[in-house]
Amino acid sequence: MSQRNKSTVAVRHGIxxxxxxxxxxxxxxxxxxxxxxxxDTKRDYDYGRSGNPNRDILAEALAQLEGGEKxxxxxxxxxxxxxxxxxxxxxDTLVIPHDCYGGSYRLFTSLEKRGLLKLKVLDLTRADSxxxxxxxxxxxxxxxxxxxxxxxxxxxxAVVNAAHAVGALVGADNTFLSPALQNPISFGVDIVVHSxxxxxxxHSDVVGGAVIAKTQELGDExxxxxxxxxxxxxxxxxxxxxxxxxxxKVRLKQHEENALAIAKYLEQSEYVRKVYYPGLESHPQHELxxxxxxxxxxxxxxxxxxxxxxxxxxxxxxxxFSLAESLGGVESLICHPATMTHAGMEPxxxxxxxxxxTLIRISVGIEEVADLLADLEVAFAKTQPGKAPASADSKAxxxxxxxxxxx
Numbered sequence: 001m002s003q004r005n006k007s008t009v010a011v012r013h014g015i016x017x018x019x020x021x022x023x024x025x026x027x028x029x030x031x032x033x034x035x036x037x038x039x040d041t042k043r044d045y046d047y048g049r050s051g052n053p054n055r056d057i058l059a060e061a062l063a064q065l066e067g068g069e070k071x072x073x074x075x076x077x078x079x080x081x082x083x084x085x086x087x088x089x090x091x092d093t094l095v096i097p098h099d100c101y102g103g104s105y106r107l108f109t110s111l112e113k114r115g116l117l118k119l120k121v122l123d124l125t126r127a128d129s130x131x132x133x134x135x136x137x138x139x140x141x142x143x144x145x146x147x148x149x150x151x152x153x154x155x156x157x158a159v160v161n162a163a164h165a166v167g168a169l170v171g172a173d174n175t176f177l178s179p180a181l182q183n184p185i186s187f188g189v190d191i192v193v194h195s196x197x198x199x200x201x202x203h204s205d206v207v208g209g210a211v212i213a214k215t216q217e218l219g220d221e222x223x224x225x226x227x228x229x230x231x232x233x234x235x236x237x238x239x240x241x242x243x244x245x246x247x248x249k250v251r252l253k254q255h256e257e258n259a260l261a262i263a264k265y266l267e268q269s270e271y272v273r274k275v276y277y278p279g280l281e282s283h284p285q286h287e288l289x290x291x292x293x294x295x296x297x298x299x300x301x302x303x304x305x306x307x308x309x310x311x312x313x314x315x316x317x318x319x320x321f322s323l324a325e326s327l328g329g330v331e332s333l334i335c336h337p338a339t340m341t342h343a344g345m346e347p348x349x350x351x352x353x354x355x356x357x358t359l360i361r362i363s364v365g366i367e368e369v370a371d372l373l374a375d376l377e378v379a380f381a382k383t384q385p386g387k388a389p390a391s392a393d394s395k396a397x398x399x400x401x402x403x404x405x406x407x
Contacts, residue, residue, distance in 0.1 A: 006180060007249045009064045014057035014242065028239045029053045050227050054238040059210070061245060062200070063219075065179035066192050068212035070219025072226050073233040073241075077175065077195025078103055080209030084140070084171050084191055085111060086225040092139035093118040099353035101148040101173070102342035108142075121349075124154045125285075130162040137166045143189075144173040146289075149301045149337045149361040150354045151176070151276045153285040156292050160188040169218075175199070175328075180252045181295040190214045191222075198328030199298075201244035202251050206237050251330065251366060255298030258372065259364040263300045265373055271385040273358070276301040299327060301337075301361045305386025308357040311336060313383040315360065320367065320375035327363035332372060334362050 004012075014026045021027075032048040045051045059071030074080040081104050088094060096108050098121050112119040120136050122129045124143060133141060141163040145154040156172065163170045171191040172184035178199040184192050194200055196208040211226075213219030226232050233241075256279070263277035275282075278289035279296030289296060304311050315323055321334035325341060335341060342355045364372070 006065055009061060010180075010248050011246050013061040013064065017053075017057065026054065026057050026239075026242070028235060030235055048235070049230055049232055052232075052235045052238065054235045054242070055233055058196075058233075058238045058242045058245070061242065062179065062194070062196075062210050063212050065183075066174070066212040067183050067185045068192065068214050068219070069216040070213050070223065072211045072213075072219065072223050073196075073238055074209035074211065074226060074231050075233050075237075076207050076231075077193075077197055077209040078107060079231040080193045080195070080211045081107060081173070083209075083211055083222060083226055083229075083231060084142075084193060085117065086229070087169070087221070088117045088139055090115055090117060093120055093136055095120045095122055095133060095136060095138045095141045095168075097124045097142065097144055097147060097154065098122065098349070099147045099150055099152055099355075100142065100144045102337070102344045102350075102355075104142075104144070104173070105342075105349065106344040124159060125152050130158060133159070133162045133168070134166055138163070138168045140169045140171060142171050142173070143184075144176075145182075145184075145292075146176045146278060146297065146299070148176060149276075149299075149341065149359065151278055151299060151301055153278060153288050153292075155288060156184055156187040156189060164188065176299055177293060177295070177297050178248060178252065178328075180248050181256075181297055182293045185212070185214050187292065190218060196241050197326060199252065199255075200248065200328075201241045202248065202328060202330060203244050204326060204329035204331065206240045206244070208233050208237050208241050252295065252298065254366040255364055256295050258366065258369040259298045259300050259362075260296065261369045262362065262364055262372060262376070265376065266300065266302050269380060271305045271380045271383075271387075273303040273305050298364045299361065300364055301359060303356070303358045304360055306358065310383065310385035311358050311360060314379055314385055317379040317382050318375055319379075320372050321362065327361075329363070330366045332363065332365035332367060334360065337361050 017026045034045040037043050055073045059073050063071035094117050111117050122132055143154045160170050169190045172189045173193050175195045175198050192212045194210045196210050211222055260279050263275055263280050266272045267275045277300045321332045324333045337355045337359055338357055342350050
């Protein structure tokens, strides 16, 4: 890994890479094909699916930031997750956390139903899960820390030691914190996955994913599969994502500052039953967060007082938070995981993960925090969750589950 500071890597990698015209910012290469230097003599690139300069610059930057040897850029975050599963055969076991992102859970369970892998779902926050890993002897252990949307933490070091002891690989979804705030490879993780749609791009205008491998050998195998199944990212998407990456650290600083202020406010509110934010000293895993993270991030979840109607009324009353999927953009978003991000999970599995009707997730943006807090205050005062019946208008807010196949 480069010895330069992460902010410098994010800002400078690829700068002045153009040797033809001296462009400071890497040009956009849209060509789908590249000429051969001679008969049977390829240049660095031959075909857009197999390689592209913009995609490679982004992959190299992310590999440096995560401390890995090779990065692969994919068309979406779920494509990145799917890519990692190509390392598994039908008789290999994949261990996943019980509270992983709904889209990942749906993918893993769908692959199991087709007989493409064996699946074991564990609560990786429990101490006995380490013994279970030793007993199962999986091919791959998947961790997501902090988890989406409850922000539970997995002890990365402990899981890595348990998995490696039985010859298993460990993959980690680092989307919620980004390489600016957590580096799982430094704890021995073999593969790191990102939905670059989120904090890495940071502007809610590009869908993409990334896989970073700890070793060159593993990275080459994943790159072969990415080319083989055709899930590599587009040049323009890589170009825009690299532009977003340049400001990652400064954005995360403001996200985190605002998120902590909102979490503290929610913790004191009479309309909130429980707040989930590892940056709070009251969070049961606060010390673990300080041990393995470089910050606490910009995601805050909470259980609102009352029931589904109270959640619906509140979600449709706030003005400075957009009711929308996704996260990590400069604008604040708010969502109802049970009917949105995790609608693809079976109700039983969703409830076991803690995603109930009153859970609300906020992706805290970089707006002036006083405006965000004032908006929450007004929304709580108008709806009075758990204390006053929701208005007729609020009840008609159409918070019905999206079709599971769409999310």
